[in-house]
């Protein structure tokens with residue numbers, strides 16, 4: 001017999017089981033939140049990013065880094081895109097990586113014939129099913145699409161490699177058309193079907209509902225490819241998994257056409273909250289920073305300041321109320337533990353929003369001894385200075401050290417009090433204010 005003692009803790013005679021309030025809901029009995037796979041498309045979708053050019057060496061470096069991180073699949077640009085794309089595909093297939101190598105082609109036998117000769121483990125085939133793409137991209141109707149899909153799938157299967165069929169622009173396609181084409185390809189043994197939010201128009205609820213519907217119609221795995229035009233790519237990926245999708249397409253930093261797709265790091269941030277054991281056991285999370293640096297340098301962009309996990313202030317706490325609670329227990333204001341990603345936590349105390357608890361922690365770090373009242377007094381000085389201009393750590397340390405000297409040297413204190421605290425005693429650095437305060441956990 002068990003007894004619920006709080007919202008998230010259940011006790012029994014023999015054990016205490018902590019329930020994760022962010023895990024899948026019981027109603028999502030088809031959920032793959034605890035059992036998902038990643039298809040990294042940095043070397044396919046990511047190559048479609050405006051700034052991307054990866055030479056062979058860089059592609060190999062990125063592929064190895066992704067493999068080491070633990071992605072399940074690596075998707076490569078179509079071998080018909082260019083002669084070098086084909087050679088690069090062959091070269092990556094020969095690396096003997098743990099991750100399965102896929103290439104991405106149009107739904108056409110000409111592309112399929114080239115793809116199966118590259119040495120890939122699987123082929124991802126795609127064709128637009130929305131009215132827009134049927135009219136303005138390839139000009140084919142649903143009957144033609146079904147016929148060519150069957151031909152390509154059977155051909156690729158006959159070569160003994162994996163085949164996935166995806167409808168491009170799925171969320172602007174007719175549902176009956178989608179059900180028909182997916183049922184058709186499932187019946188002939190496609191390994192996966194893919195749903196693509198090609199223009200980033202879908203919201204999490206729509207993704208969940210479409211995946212749930214398809215889950216009851218096909219027996220093969222479901223993959224989702226979600227663009228980020230309206231900022232939903234991570235949430236949509238999460239809801240796809242809750243609805244029963246098994247695989248999510250990701251790119252490092254989310255790079256891709258326009259503003260890209262679900263980012264690898266951002267999705268890991270979401271998933272570690274929902275399925276911590278699974279995520280930590282499967283993926284080398286402390287490699288995310290290196291992989292993002294590798295790709296950001298290759299495509300010449302900065303890591304966004306607000307990037308999940310690796311943004312420069314992702315684990316920086318500033319306001320005094322936050323700092324006090326974080327120092328007492330980091331879970332108060334952190335859902336992610338920086339250590340899980342090889343990152344550090346910072347308390348930004350050199351500013352006017354600081355509080356005496358944060359300053360006390362700094363006083364301790366400096367190995368100085370002040371009473372609580374004295375720390376409050378020096379905090380007031382720091383905040384006063386912070387009203388005048390941005391502060392850096394040296395400013396704060398100088399204020400603290402001067403104050404400490406005053407209070408521990410009674411003569412000085414008397415003199416200082418008589419003449420009022422002098423700001424000119426501060427060390428004024430020519431360097432710009434530090435972006436990060438010293439870590440409280442150092």
Ligand SMILES: CC(=O)SCCNC(=O)CCNC(=O)[C@H](O)C(C)(C)COP(=O)(O)OP(=O)(O)OC[C@H]1O[C@@H](n2cnc3c(N)ncnc32)[C@H](O)[C@@H]1OP(=O)(O)O
Pocket residue numbers: 048078080081082105106107108126127128137138139168198257
């Ligand atoms: C949403 C996505 O991201 S899908 C993946 C996008 N990836 C790429 O485009 C890969 C890089 N692309 C390329 O290198 C070139 O576009 C190629 C080699 C694929 C084709 O080049 P081209 O033959 O010069 O054609 P172009 O790019 O101008 O037009 C695309 C052609 O593919 C056809 N097509 C488009 N999508 C599909 C599809 N899913 N299945 C079959 N044919 C398609 C179009 O009808 C058009 O054919 P056309 O010769 O009758 O005009």
Ligand SMILES: O=C(O)CCC(=O)C(=O)O
Pocket residue numbers: 045104124125126166167168169194195196197198199225227
């Ligand atoms: O192949 C797919 O599933 C997706 C293709 C693509 O990049 C897209 O539709 O945005």
Ligand SMILES: [Zn+2]
Pocket residue numbers: 045198225227256257261
């Ligand atoms: Zn895409």
